[in-house]
Amino acid sequence: MNDKPQAAISCQNVWQVFGPNADSALSEALSVHSEPEAAAAALREKGLIPAVQDANFEVAEGELFVIMGLSGSGKSTLIRCISHLLHATHGEIRIDGENIVEATPDRLIELRRKKLGMVFQHFGLFPHMSVIDNVAYPLRVQGVKRKARLEKAQKVIELVGLTGRETHHPRELSGGQRQRVGIARSLVTDCSVWFLDEPFSALDPLIRRQLQDEFLQIQAELKTTIVFITHDINEALKLADRIAIMRDGKVVQIGTPSDIILNPVDDYVREFSKDVAKGRHAHVASVMEPGEGHVYGADDPGLRVDMTLDAALARCMDLYEPVPVRAEDGTLLGVVNPANLAAALHVEAG
Numbered sequence: 424m425n426d427k428p429q430a431a432i433s434c435q436n437v438w439q440v441f442g443p444n445a446d447s448a449l450s451e452a453l454s455v456h457s458e459p460e461a462a463a464a465a466l467r468e469k470g471l472i473p474a475v476q477d478a479n480f481e482v483a484e485g486e487l488f489v490i491m492g493l494s495g496s497g498k499s500t501l502i503r504c505i506s507h508l509l510h511a512t513h514g515e516i517r518i519d520g521e522n523i524v525e526a527t528p529d530r531l532i533e534l535r536r537k538k539l540g541m542v543f544q545h546f547g548l549f550p551h552m553s554v555i556d557n558v559a560y561p562l563r564v565q566g567v568k569r570k571a572r573l574e575k576a577q578k579v580i581e582l583v584g585l586t587g588r589e590t591h592h593p594r595e596l597s598g599g600q601r602q603r604v605g606i607a608r609s610l611v612t613d614c615s616v617w618f619l620d621e622p623f624s625a626l627d628p629l630i631r632r633q634l635q636d637e638f639l640q641i642q643a644e645l646k647t648t649i650v651f652i653t654h655d656i657n658e659a660l661k662l663a664d665r666i667a668i669m670r671d672g673k674v675v676q677i678g679t680p681s682d683i684i685l686n687p688v689d690d691y692v693r694e695f696s697k698d699v700a701k702g703r704h705a706h707v708a709s710v711m712e713p714g715e716g717h718v719y720g721a722d723d724p725g726l727r728v729d730m731t732l733d734a735a736l737a738r739c740m741d742l743y744e745p746v747p748v749r750a751e752d753g754t755l756l757g758v759v760n761p762a763n764l765a766a767a768l769h770v771e772a773g
């Protein structure tokens with residue numbers, strides 16, 4: 424029996440091709456070329472755009488999965504396929520086990536209303552409606568009675584920090600506040616999967632950081648499965664459980680923030696993190712090896728797996744022996760060799 428928990432989202436061999444007769448052109452390319460790369464090249468030669476090329480990945484329940492890549496790499500197209508705003512040219516997309524590529528139009532409407540939440544960079548807030556009516560709108564579409572929908576809207580308004588602005592209209596709000604209204608509106612239906620396409624990119628850096636922090640708090644409370652697009656590596660590293668990096672329609676690497684910055688698969692991925700303070704984002708888990716390490720007495724540097732590399736390096740700067748990493752209850756989890764720690768951070772050891 425397979426006891427692996429079912430993924431919240433699963434994409435298998437997903438392609439999205441733009442251009443005339445995309446379906447038949449893709450079928451033909453796939454029948455001739457076994458390598459997706461070669462099939463994509465054949466499509467490009469014919470003037471078609473393989474905006475998503477053979478995407479394969481799963482997102483676990485409650486995971487915050489970030490998609491990153493340069494402009495035009497296919498991020499929005501991929502998220503639009505998963506949320507079925509676009510019907511993928513090829514492949515299987517499952518949400519909680521249900522193949523949405525085969526869903527009927529009625530079922531898709533139901534999924535969008537009840538299960539899938541979406542936030543895009545420019546929210547289409549209704550200018551003539553107050554904040555609370557904007558937030559409650561998706562419940563009105565679902566036919567929820569006015570009293571119940573206003574009660575629910577009030578709760579999410581509190582969650583996103585807009586209490587006191589319920590009767591304001593969008594034109595009376597700042598960009599950050601409008602963004603919060605959009606977030607509240609997408610949360611009001613208790614969606615189980617939440618799609619966000621560059622929700623904070625139009626905001627100034629200070630407000631953006633504040634909204635990122637609040638967003639992480641909301642996620643900790645609601646534990647919704649999230650697919651989040653950004654082209655900002657620092658935003659990705661701050662928010663993600665895992666990051667998928669896209670280039671020219673292809674998912675080139677999927678990994679934890681530590682994986683992406685410490686073990687980039689190629690120069691394209693390396694380029695994203697070249698100016699990132701690696702020690703602030705990568706954790707001890709990424710340089711830990713099995714072993715028992717030296718037993719330190721009262722001087723035990725006390726490394727923990729979730730400590731950043733900067734913090735770990737500060738603790739064992741002068742040590743030459745492998746340092747044990749322990750769980751909270753003292754159980755030995757592995758060791759970190761200070762030389763490897765220094766190498767991960769590109770600093771001279773000793």
Ligand SMILES: Nc1ncnc2c1ncn2[C@@H]1O[C@H](COP(=O)(O)OP(=O)(O)OP(=O)(O)O)[C@@H](O)[C@H]1O
Nearest residue numbers: 441472474492493494495496497498499500501654
């Ligand atoms: N409806 C469409 N018709 C034709 N080509 C499209 C369409 N939508 C997207 N494309 C093309 O698909 C490719 C991927 O675009 P997409 O918008 O998914 O990229 P992106 O990574 O989200 O970019 P950005 O960060 O600029 O939003 C681009 O070459 C784009 O021109």
